[in-house]
Amino acid sequence: MDKLDLLRCEIDSVDKELVKLFERRMEIVTEIGKFKEETNMPILNKSREEEVLKKNASYLKDEELVGPMKEFFKKVMEISRDVQRERMLNRVIDKKSKIKVGFQGQSGSFSEAALNEYFTDVESMNVETFEDVFVSLHSNHIDYGVLPIENSSTGGISEVYDLLKKYNGYIIGEVCLKVKHNLLGVEGSSIELLEEIYSHPQALEQSKEFLKKYPHIKLIPYKNTAISAKYIMEQKDVKKGAVASVNAAEIYNLKVLKENIHHNHNNYTRFVIIGKNPEICENANKVSVLVNTNHEAGALFNVLRYFADNDISMLKIESRPIIGRSWEYFFYIDFQGNIHDEHVKKAIKLIEDNANYFKLMGNYISGS
Ligand SMILES: O=C(O)C(=O)C[C@]1(C(=O)O)C=C[C@@H](O)C=C1
Numbered sequence: 315m316d317k318l319d320l321l322r323c324e325i326d327s328v329d330k331e332l333v334k335l336f337e338r339r340m341e342i343v344t345e346i347g348k349f350k351e352e353t354n355m356p357i358l359n360k361s362r363e364e365e366v367l368k369k370n371a372s373y374l375k376d377e378e379l380v381g382p383m384k385e386f387f388k389k390v391m392e393i394s395r396d397v398q399r400e401r402m403l404n405r406v407i408d409k410k411s412k413i414k415v416g417f418q419g420q421s422g423s424f425s426e427a428a429l430n431e432y433f434t435d436v437e438s439m440n441v442e443t444f445e446d447v448f449v450s451l452h453s454n455h456i457d458y459g460v461l462p463i464e465n466s467s468t469g470g471i472s473e474v475y476d477l478l479k480k481y482n483g484y485i486i487g488e489v490c491l492k493v494k495h496n497l498l499g500v501e502g503s504s505i506e507l508l509e510e511i512y513s514h515p516q517a518l519e520q521s522k523e524f525l526k527k528y529p530h531i532k533l534i535p536y537k538n539t540a541i542s543a544k545y546i547m548e549q550k551d552v553k554k555g556a557v558a559s560v561n562a563a564e565i566y567n568l569k570v571l572k573e574n575i576h577h578n579h580n581n582y583t584r585f586v587i588i589g590k591n592p593e594i595c596e597n598a599n600k601v602s603v604l605v606n607t608n609h610e611a612g613a614l615f616n617v618l619r620y621f622a623d624n625d626i627s628m629l630k631i632e633s634r635p636i637i638g639r640s641w642e643y644f645f646y647i648d649f650q651g652n653i654h655d656e657h658v659k660k661a662i663k664l665i666e667d668n669a670n671y672f673k674l675m676g677n678y679i680s681g682s
Pocket residue numbers: 343346347357358359360362363366390391392394395
C-alpha cells in the first residue's frame with residue numbers, strides 16, 4: 315500500500331464513523347421535527363442554529379478551521395431541516411371511515427356550499443365562530459375545516475389569517491365560489507316595509523351600493539348570512555330583512571325580495587380547507603407559506619426576490635401585524651408550484667435561510 319492508499323483507508327474509517335453519526339443526528343432531528351409539529355413550533359430556529367455554530371467552533375483546536383467548520387454545520391443543519399420537513403410531509407395520517415368536516419355558520423351558508431363543492435360523502439358539522447372550526451380540529455372533533463379566506467370585492471379575511479397562525483393550521487385544498495347576495499324577507503314583506511336588515515358584515519359591505527338607496531334602513535351586522543336568514547324567519551316580522559343566498563331562502567322558507575344585490579358581479583369568495591397535517595398530492599400546484607423578516611430596509615425584498623430569481627409566479631401576499639411588536643408583520647404568501655419541483659425547493663430554502671420565521675402552510679390544488 316502506498317501513502318495515498320493508507321490515507322484513503324483512514325478517510326474511509328472516519329467517513330464510516332461520520333455516517334453513523336449522521337444517521338443518529340437525523341434520527342434526533344426527526345424526533346425534534348415531530349415534537350415541533352405537535353407543539354406548534356416552526357422548523358427553523360435561527361438562534362439555536364447560531365448557538366450550535368458557536369458551541370462547535372469552541373471545540374476546535376485548529377483556529378483556521380473555524381470558517382470551514384461553520385460552513386459544514388450550516389449545511390448539516392440545512393439538511394436537517396429538509397429531513398424534518400420531508401418526514402413531516404410523509405407522515406401518514408390515520409383516515410377514519412367517515413370524514414367529519416366543520417364549517418362556520420348554519421345550514422344554507424356559503425361555507426356549507428364550499429364544503430359540499432369540495433367534499434363528497436362526508437359528515438358535516440356546523441359551529442358558531444371561525445375560531446370554533448380551529449378548536450374543533452385541534453380537539454379531533456373534526457378531520458377538516460372549511461373557512462373563507464378572501465373575497466374578490468372586499469379582500470382578505472384577517473381573522474382567518476390570524477387563526478391559521480394561532481392554531482398552526484395547514485391548508486390542504488381550496489374552493490372558489492361565486493357569491494350572490496339576495497335580499498330576503500318573510501311572507502308579506504317588501505323592500506318598502508323593511509326597517510332593519512341583518513347579515514354578515516362582509517355581505518353588507520359587498521351589497522353596499524344597493525343598500526345605499528335605502529338610507530333609512532338600519533344595517534345590523536350578524537354572525538353570518540344563513541344565521542341572519544334563520545333569525546328573520548323566527549322573528550316573522552315584515553320589517554326585518556336579511557342578506558343571504560337563495561339556498562338560505564329555500565331552507566328557511568323566506569321570500570327573495572331582490573335578487574343579486576351585490577355590486578361586483580364577479581364576486582368570488584375563496585375558501586380554504588384546513589387540516590392538522592399537511593397533505594400534498596402529486597398534482598398540487600399552489601404553495602402557501604408564512605414568513606417573518608427582520609424589521610429593516612430591504613428585508614422583505616430580499617425574501618421576495620427569490621421567487622423572481624427562480625421563475626416562480628407569486629399569487630398573493632397578505633400582511634398581518636404581529637401583536638406586541640408595532641409595525642412588524644407576518645406575511646402570508648401564495649405562489650404557483652409543487653414543493654417537489656427543484657426550483658420551488660431552491661426558492662423555499664433561500665427564503666427560509668433569509669427569514670426570521672418560516673412555515674410551509676400547504677401545497678394543494680388551486681381552486682380557481
Ligand atoms: O434544535 C432544533 O430546534 C432543531 O430542529 C435541530 C436543528 C439542527 O439541525 O441542529 C435544525 C433546525 C433548527 O433550525 C435548529 C437546529
